[in-house]
Amino acid sequence: MSEDLxxxxxxxxxIAAMGRNREIGSNNDLMxxxxxxxxxxxxxxxxxxxxxxxxxxxxIPPKYKPLQGRVNVIITRxxxxxxxxxxxxxxxxxxxxxxxxxxxxxxxVIGGGQIYQLAMDAGLVDEMYITHVDGSFSQAEVFYPDFTxxxxxxxxxxxxxxxxxxxxxxxxxxxxxxxx
Ligand SMILES: NC(=O)c1ccc[n+]([C@@H]2O[C@H](COP(=O)([O-])OP(=O)(O)OC[C@H]3O[C@@H](n4cnc5c(N)ncnc54)[C@H](OP(=O)(O)O)[C@@H]3O)[C@@H](O)[C@H]2O)c1
Numbered sequence: 001m002s003e004d005l006x007x008x009x010x011x012x013x014x015i016a017a018m019g020r021n022r023e024i025g026s027n028n029d030l031m032x033x034x035x036x037x038x039x040x041x042x043x044x045x046x047x048x049x050x051x052x053x054x055x056x057x058x059x060i061p062p063k064y065k066p067l068q069g070r071v072n073v074i075i076t077r078x079x080x081x082x083x084x085x086x087x088x089x090x091x092x093x094x095x096x097x098x099x100x101x102x103x104x105x106x107x108x109v110i111g112g113g114q115i116y117q118l119a120m121d122a123g124l125v126d127e128m129y130i131t132h133v134d135g136s137f138s139q140a141e142v143f144y145p146d147f148t149x150x151x152x153x154x155x156x157x158x159x160x161x162x163x164x165x166x167x168x169x170x171x172x173x174x175x176x177x178x179x180x
Pocket of ligand 1: 024052075091116
């Protein structure tokens with residue numbers, strides 16, 4: 001990423017739902033059905049660029065692919081990977097450059113685990129929307145990156161109680177990186 005782009009890049013926002021132990025996925029799928037959280041995800045990301053790993057993209061049911069109303073950007077090492085109406089690229093930096101060159105002021109990184117980790121390791125994450133699911137999931141194989149709570153301002157957005165459409169209680173928080 002060029003120095004100029006580093007200074008002028010879009011805001012990078014991670015959006016994820018995780019269990020009590022940072023579990024986010026198993027068997028290339030989610031481990032819960034939370035309708036109100038899906039709705040929050042849809043409303044929050046609508047109209048924006050959504051950056052995702054190839055496995056996450058594969059896990060989306062065909063009838064929802066590409067995610068409607070959003071520009072889908074897929075990260076893969078496979079130079080032959082193509083999907084109609086989607087951008088394909090080979091790094092998190094390149095995905096952000098694509099959004100920047102389209103004039104975007106913010107982009108959403110929507111997972112999965114490898115791609116969240118890439119964004120964190122590159123020091124590119126400005127904000128996070130995290131849904132904390134009130135459950136433990138021993139079958140999980142994929143986890144959200146470990147992060148230091150103290151580095152973030154945390155605002156509570158929503159609490160939802162389990163019901164017929166939401167398998168678990170959950171709470172949504174908005175995290176903003178503290179500037180030292
Ligand atoms: N709970 C949540 O909020 C949430 C959100 C999203 C996903 N998920 C879950 O997370 C799981 C998927 O996550 P995952 O970690 O297995 O996979 P992923 O991050 O979705 O995608 C991994 C793929 O990204 C590409 N990739 C990774 N690092 C790369 C690099 N440095 N350069 C270029 N390409 C790179 C590779 O694609 P190629 O193999 O094509 O090269 C790799 O196989 C699923 O269970 C899904 O349901 C959960």
